[in-house]
Amino acid sequence: MTSPPVKMPASIKAGPPPAAPPDATFATSDTTPSSSAVRHALARAHIATLLFGVSGLFGKLCQCSASVLVCGRAGFAVVALALLGLQKGQAPWRGLKTNDMVGLVLTGVLLAAHYVTFFMGIQIGGVAVGTLGFACFPAFTTLFESIAYRERPSSKELQCLALVTVGLVCTAPSFSLAHDGTAGLLLGVISGLAYALVTIANRRFASHLPSLQTTWWQNVVTAAFLLPFTWWQFAELRALDWLWIACLGLLCSALAYVIFIDSLVVLKARQAALIITLEPVYAILAAWVVLGDVPGLRVVLGGGLILGSVLLLNRR
Numbered sequence: 001m002t003s004p005p006v007k008m009p010a011s012i013k014a015g016p017p018p019a020a021p022p023d024a025t026f027a028t029s030d031t032t033p034s035s036s037a038v039r040h041a042l043a044r045a046h047i048a049t050l051l052f053g054v055s056g057l058f059g060k061l062c063q064c065s066a067s068v069l070v071c072g073r074a075g076f077a078v079v080a081l082a083l084l085g086l087q088k089g090q091a092p093w094r095g096l097k098t099n100d101m102v103g104l105v106l107t108g109v110l111l112a113a114h115y116v117t118f119f120m121g122i123q124i125g126g127v128a129v130g131t132l133g134f135a136c137f138p139a140f141t142t143l144f145e146s147i148a149y150r151e152r153p154s155s156k157e158l159q160c161l162a163l164v165t166v167g168l169v170c171t172a173p174s175f176s177l178a179h180d181g182t183a184g185l186l187l188g189v190i191s192g193l194a195y196a197l198v199t200i201a202n203r204r205f206a207s208h209l210p211s212l213q214t215t216w217w218q219n220v221v222t223a224a225f226l227l228p229f230t231w232w233q234f235a236e237l238r239a240l241d242w243l244w245i246a247c248l249g250l251l252c253s254a255l256a257y258v259i260f261i262d263s264l265v266v267l268k269a270r271q272a273a274l275i276i277t278l279e280p281v282y283a284i285l286a287a288w289v290v291l292g293d294v295p296g297l298r299v300v301l302g303g304g305l306i307l308g309s310v311l312l313l314n315r316r
Helices: 035-053 055-061 066-087 098-125 127-134 137-148 155-171 180-205 211-236 239-263 269-276 279-291 297-313
Strands: none
Touching (some): 035 055, 035 269, 035 279, 055 098, 055 127, 055 279, 066 098, 066 211, 066 239, 098 180, 098 211, 127 155, 127 180, 127 279, 127 297, 137 297, 155 180, 155 297, 180 211
């Protein structure tokens, strides 16, 4: 989950993570990539999306609290992204203006809230329900942008909001918060709401900051924000939990980031956005295969409506 920013066409008001990194070069009509290059780029994008998706699986396997998991994940991601930045000659801690730092601190706290509520939803309600709750974040992005920029939502955007609402109602196993599935779904929705705010902020940063630098600073803030509430719990972690946390930070964050950004050299932003839409599908399939967590009919129906709304929103 939570992939690197993708710059969306102007006609698309919401969708998977926004804003193309300044350090990435997209394919243009003047430079048409070969069919082989496109196939390899598509494969890389799907591998990255799979890694983003299985983050929920690692979260479910980990026995520690969501706050400890997120703090540790962010710590591993900070180290890995710093090494990547140094390798590219782009130390992420250099060249940052004060105004940008304030914004990155605020979005880093929001990112911490996003991750904690997401993994709480996974741990309480299951991978399928928690992931589908988060999948509604494009609808929140549409709503928030309409309010922020005083723009009237288009008919397509209103259809998306309606489909997401119906999908969430179908997915909810009960209308009582005492039910674990409903509580997990609600936490997933809150996670999506927080990430929608991060998404809108990242569009501003992407105009002048490399995406690696933005991601690194936000993870630094996430770790620093959560550490005072979790530091004493790390000594009690099982070795297996450390493994799952390392997988989250190194595989589902740093490695997935590198693979996904690499695919953007060839793929159009719209292609990448549609692939990222499959993240909940990969998460549910992984939970089915590894954990035996078979999605029920309501989850399939509700998930189909939520994902269908995202696909509708990303159509020209």
